[in-house]
Amino acid sequence: MGYTDQRFDVNLSILFTELPLLERPAAAAAAGFSAVELWWPWIETPTPPQGELDALKKALDDAGTQLVGLNFYAGKLPGPDRGALSVPGEESDRFRANIDIAADFAASVGCKALNALYGNRVEGVDPAVQDELALENLTVAARAADRVGAILLIEALNKPESPLCPLVSAPAAIDVVNKVNALTGLGNAKFLLDLYHLSMNGEDLNEVIDTYAAQTGHVQIADNPGRGAPGTGALPLEDLLDRLSKAGYDGWVGLEYKPGDRPSAEAFGWLPN
Template sequence: MSFSDARFDVNLSILFTELPLLERPAAAAAAGFDAVELWWPWPDNPTPDQAELDGLRSALDAAGTRLVGLNFYAGQLPGPDRGALSLPGTESERFRANIDVATDFAASVGCTALNALYGNRVEGTDPAVQDALALENLALAARAADRIGAILLIEALNAPESPLYPLVSAPAAVEVVDRVNAATGLDNARFLLDLYHLSMNGEDLPAVVDAYADRTGHVQIADNPGRGAPGTGTLPLADLLSQLRKAGYAGWTGLEYKPSAAGSAASFTWLS
């Protein structure tokens, strides 16, 4: 496997989680990384106190790590939730309350990619109602991202692990990307291409890369089966990343995989 020329960042919401949040950037730096990404770090709180935001900013600065990707509030993640923006009532209100908080924090640390998870279908609620709410909230998020020169990411998950999530294919996610761009006229919504999720859906990964590389704003990887590090499964990840680079993708690739049994720090031997 050769991963030459790829730019990797570590997802600190799945790796180094054995450590407190504020110790993870330094651990990533000690493992050789200068870029990291995060799911929303406070899953119970879309609007944390300024002291908590300042603490995370200081930890990133002290470690010399740049935050290159951040999720908006998405409910309990990891856990049963897969986003909040399409859920009528309290959860979508919490998402809206989080938009400026997350965007301002991203601006303060130079992060220019914000991921908005769509949210599960709600039993007894018309999907069309959820989709209309989602578009409204995604447009708000896209405008906030544009205010700081950032892109808004839309992600497809996988049906086996997220059976209530409606965006379980690359075309479904890209369709939402197109709707958001049409609604705002900003053209700053992009596809988050997660090779693990798409492989779990049985998609033709080279065909997805060919079709959507030009609309991809961020890439995430894990091997399949197992969602482990590259080389623990059967996905041709090096070939797919090479194909993405040849297609013009020059952005970051997030390492969003489960750590090895030996721990997070031992989960990067494949890079050598």
């Protein structure tokens, strides 16, 4: 068990970022990966020209890489934003404009998981109003994901790095998952279990895995401290992934860590041969 039994994919929004977007799938393939994931690549717009969507699809196809996870539009990532769907006004409108575009692109490349980041609290806005807006947008997103045979992922971030985001614990994210599923009746909202974020929150990772593995639709990892590759921090990631496997999780594990001061292609020495 452990690393040798996992299906790893590379997050091309944090690794291989020294390369232009369209060169990253081939770089991941050259490093030995057949699967990749992405934050929404066009952070300036939720509605990129069709030609740019087609170019990314071609880059993925030419490299032989499968896109296994894609974020809906989430504002500036990396940057101050933590999503758009609960932010009233222009940002919520941008999220809504992105839903079908992201879902249709996912369908075009066979991607089966769409991640919807919740967003920050806004000063002067009643949190209940934001939460109502969030559920409205998430139900639309869940239906769009279902239309293309995909799941909707809800992710818990970490409070030290995302102090204005309300989803900074596994129970908080699971609560939203349950509410969306209750509203849609589709059952396709799932938990994105990010071991780095949860460890930053000080959560009991073994307990989180045991409690929520059945509701988990995707897993992401980075070591802590530092958000580097496994082995650069203190997290027992191999043991945690082994526990996930024994709990029944057999999906993808996204490598969402910083490569450090080296080229991304050299950041995978921890992987078994």
